[in-house]
Amino acid sequence: MYTLIESLNSALQAVVAHKLRSVLTMLGIIIGVMAVIAVVSLIQGFSNSVTSEFKGLGADSLTIQSYLPRKQRLAGKIAKVTPDDLLAIQHEVTGISSLSPILPVGRFFNPVRYHGRSTTSRVIGTTPAGALNNGTYPDHGRFIVPSDDLRHRHVAVIGVTLINKLHLPADPLGQFLQISGDWFKIVGVLHARGQIFGFDQDNEVIVPYGAALSMQGGAAVPDIAIQLKVNDPRQIDAVTARITQVLRRQHHLKSGQDDDFKVQTASELLGSFTSVLNAITLILGGIVAISLLVGGIGIMNIMLVSVTERTREIGIIKSLGARRRDILLQFLIEAVTLSVIGGIIGVLFGYGIGVLAAHAVPAFRAAYVPWWAVLLAFGFSATVGVIFGIAPAAKAAALDPIEALRYE
Amino acid sequence: MSDAPLLELRQVSKRYVMGDNILDALKDVNLKIAHNEYVAFIGPSGSGKSTLMNIVGCLDRPTGGEYILNGTPVAQLDDNALAHIRNREIGFIFQNFNLLGRANALHNVMQPLIYRGIALGERRRLASQALQNVGLGERLHHLPNQLSGGQRQRVAIARALVGKPSILLADEPTGNLDSSTSKDVMAMFDTLYRDGHTIIVVTHDPNIAEHCQRVIHIMDGRIVSDKLNGKRREARAGV
Numbered sequence: 001m002y003t004l005i006e007s008l009n010s011a012l013q014a015v016v017a018h019k020l021r022s023v024l025t026m027l028g029i030i031i032g033v034m035a036v037i038a039v040v041s042l043i044q045g046f047s048n049s050v051t052s053e054f055k056g057l058g059a060d061s062l063t064i065q066s067y068l069p070r071k072q073r074l075a076g077k078i079a080k081v082t083p084d085d086l087l088a089i090q091h092e093v094t095g096i097s098s099l100s101p102i103l104p105v106g107r108f109f110n111p112v113r114y115h116g117r118s119t120t121s122r123v124i125g126t127t128p129a130g131a132l133n134n135g136t137y138p139d140h141g142r143f144i145v146p147s148d149d150l151r152h153r154h155v156a157v158i159g160v161t162l163i164n165k166l167h168l169p170a171d172p173l174g175q176f177l178q179i180s181g182d183w184f185k186i187v188g189v190l191h192a193r194g195q196i197f198g199f200d201q202d203n204e205v206i207v208p209y210g211a212a213l214s215m216q217g218g219a220a221v222p223d224i225a226i227q228l229k230v231n232d233p234r235q236i237d238a239v240t241a242r243i244t245q246v247l248r249r250q251h252h253l254k255s256g257q258d259d260d261f262k263v264q265t266a267s268e269l270l271g272s273f274t275s276v277l278n279a280i281t282l283i284l285g286g287i288v289a290i291s292l293l294v295g296g297i298g299i300m301n302i303m304l305v306s307v308t309e310r311t312r313e314i315g316i317i318k319s320l321g322a323r324r325r326d327i328l329l330q331f332l333i334e335a336v337t338l339s340v341i342g343g344i345i346g347v348l349f350g351y352g353i354g355v356l357a358a359h360a361v362p363a364f365r366a367a368y369v370p371w372w373a374v375l376l377a378f379g380f381s382a383t384v385g386v387i388f389g390i391a392p393a394a395k396a397a398a399l400d401p402i403e404a405l406r407y408e
Numbered sequence: 409m410s411d412a413p414l415l416e417l418r419q420v421s422k423r424y425v426m427g428d429n430i431l432d433a434l435k436d437v438n439l440k441i442a443h444n445e446y447v448a449f450i451g452p453s454g455s456g457k458s459t460l461m462n463i464v465g466c467l468d469r470p471t472g473g474e475y476i477l478n479g480t481p482v483a484q485l486d487d488n489a490l491a492h493i494r495n496r497e498i499g500f501i502f503q504n505f506n507l508l509g510r511a512n513a514l515h516n517v518m519q520p521l522i523y524r525g526i527a528l529g530e531r532r533r534l535a536s537q538a539l540q541n542v543g544l545g546e547r548l549h550h551l552p553n554q555l556s557g558g559q560r561q562r563v564a565i566a567r568a569l570v571g572k573p574s575i576l577l578a579d580e581p582t583g584n585l586d587s588s589t590s591k592d593v594m595a596m597f598d599t600l601y602r603d604g605h606t607i608i609v610v611t612h613d614p615n616i617a618e619h620c621q622r623v624i625h626i627m628d629g630r631i632v633s634d635k636l637n638g639k640r641r642e643a644r645a646g647v
């Protein structure tokens with residue numbers, strides 16, 4: 001019996017004997033696996049950091065946003081969650097412990113000025129409960145307080161990025177910022193949250209909800225998001241149902257019409273994010289599968305060349321008593337060895353690229369290669385080796401001994 | 409030894425068809441060889457000696473007639489059984505040595521033992537013993553291209569002998585060697601014969617055939633004479 005170890009040994013010898021050719025043969029597999037691992041490590045690393053962000057929101061949180069299916073949006077329909085909706089929920093839904101709106105002011109970025117310097121920043125209006133609901137707390141000073149809205153105060157809580165961009169004093173409390181023409185007194189600096197996927201979470205100004213509403217100009221009814229926490233996480237479904245009821249009435253939706261808003265738990269938000277990531281992973285996986293296919297064809301090509309080249313050698317070992325299956329196994333194992341070594345190199349390089357990219361782009365957190373990706377890469381390359389090695393191996397095994405010996 | 413022949417060919421023929429050309433390389437060959445014979449197939453180039461040898465060695469199949477080895481008609485055997493015979497019953501030595509170029513002397517000799525499932529340590533032991541026996545105990549780790557022609561052929565002989573086959577087949581074993589090295593190799597065969605091996609040597613050189621106990625002349629695919637070598641018979645009777 002020609003054991004696996006014998007075959008593996010001779011396969012390794014053959015690989016080592018033709019180093020350059022082996023590497024070239026493996027190139028397709030190396031690149032394919034490298035791409036898989038690099039992409040997966042980045043996506044997973046990104047996903048991990050986003051997941052930990054979402055975890056901060058907790059199991060007792062709900063987020064309400066306007067939502068229209070793409071089709072209806074294209075048809076010109078508009079959906080909004082309005083300040084009136086906020087009031088309706090506040091008055092009619094029980095079991096809510098804290099409720100706050102998020103009202104983005106103006107466009108996504110608004111001009112912010114200080115002492116002649118100017119930058120752009122996200123500006124949102126919220127109520128005191130926003131600190132709890134959104135997990136944003138000030139490091140210095142204070143957050144929005146109830147009296148800010150009662151007294152129509154123009155105050156702002158700023159993210160640390162603005163201190164740098166506008167050259168604010170290290171302790172900026174009491175300084176005045178000009179936002180879209182209005183003056184705001186800085187009363188707090190938010191705890192730094194860092195970047196996520198190229199998006200600077202600290203480039204943010206929080207102002208009182210009432211001030212944000214008045215900056216809206218009153219021309220159009222704004223579309224807000226609402227964040228809330230429930231008293232009892234076990235009641236989250238009941239609260240969701242009640243909110244849905246209230247909003248459908250507010251929006252005059254008839255039975256049979258779809259909701260034009262979404263009430264989502266943190267884990268649902270995370271779920272929709274994860275499903276996007278999974279889709280990306282899948283598409284990339286498809287691309288990678290194609291490159292592995294190409295790699296496999298490369299291996300088959302070289303194995304066929306190698307069989308032809310070693311026709312005499314095959315004749316010799318047949319004359320010494322090698323059976324078909326000995327030769328089949330030897331060439332098959334050689335193909336699998338090539339592709340698996342290619343897989344190993346690919347995993348190492350891919351991880352290396354992931355780590356480098358994670359360092360180079362701050363948006364990517366630490367690269368992370370899950371075990372399933374490594375196993376998948378190995379499984380894939382071994383399978384490629386078997387599938388594309390079988391034809392050359394069968395060809396070698398079927399050679400007639402005397403003709404193989406006569407081969408020049 | 410039993411009286412039953414080790415191998416027997418009955419009306420064996422080999423026909424090559426190349427397009428419209430038909431070439432009968434062997435025509436109605438009848439032949440019996442017993443255990444511990446020392447036989448030469450002699451004849452001019454192209455007469456069919458190698459063709460005959462390859463059939464005897466189960467590397468090739470006849471297109472007509474019957475070949476019986478150790479009482480078994482070879483035609484009935486499948487691929488695996490033939491491989492088994494090549495591995496256990498036959499030791500083949502070629503004019504061009506046919507060593508595995510990437511393997512050193514030791515690994516070349518170990519190779520046939522792999523197909524018997526002999527463990528590595530034992531293979532190593534048997535192979536280095538076989539190389540010792542042909543005087544290459546100092547050259548175990550040399551690659552074929554680091555050895556002289558005579559040394560290569562001795563590696564091939566060690567490889568053919570390591571599995572203790574019932575027949576040793578040598579197709580022009582000295583064809584690529586100078587005359588003094590040829591003498592060494594033939595002396596080795598003589599010793600093997602005296603030790604009880606069955607040996608068939610293909611040659612076109614009467615001086616080589618001289619060593620053998622039985623000389624079979626082949627011409628144009630036929631056996632034209634089959635004689636015992638007088639000198640040898642005496643020598644053997646003396647043993």
Ligand SMILES: Nc1ncnc2c1ncn2[C@@H]1O[C@H](COP(=O)(O)OP(=O)(O)O)[C@@H](O)[C@H]1O
Pocket residue numbers: 424426431433451452453454455456457458459460
């Ligand atoms: N594979 C083959 N195809 C066609 N003709 C062959 C083949 N092998 C051998 N022959 C022919 O058969 C004849 C005998 O060849 P061979 O047995 O090699 O002769 P020898 O060994 O006596 O020199 C030669 O004419 C040779 O050309």
Ligand SMILES: [Mg+2]
Pocket residue numbers: 457458459579
């Ligand atoms: Mg010949």
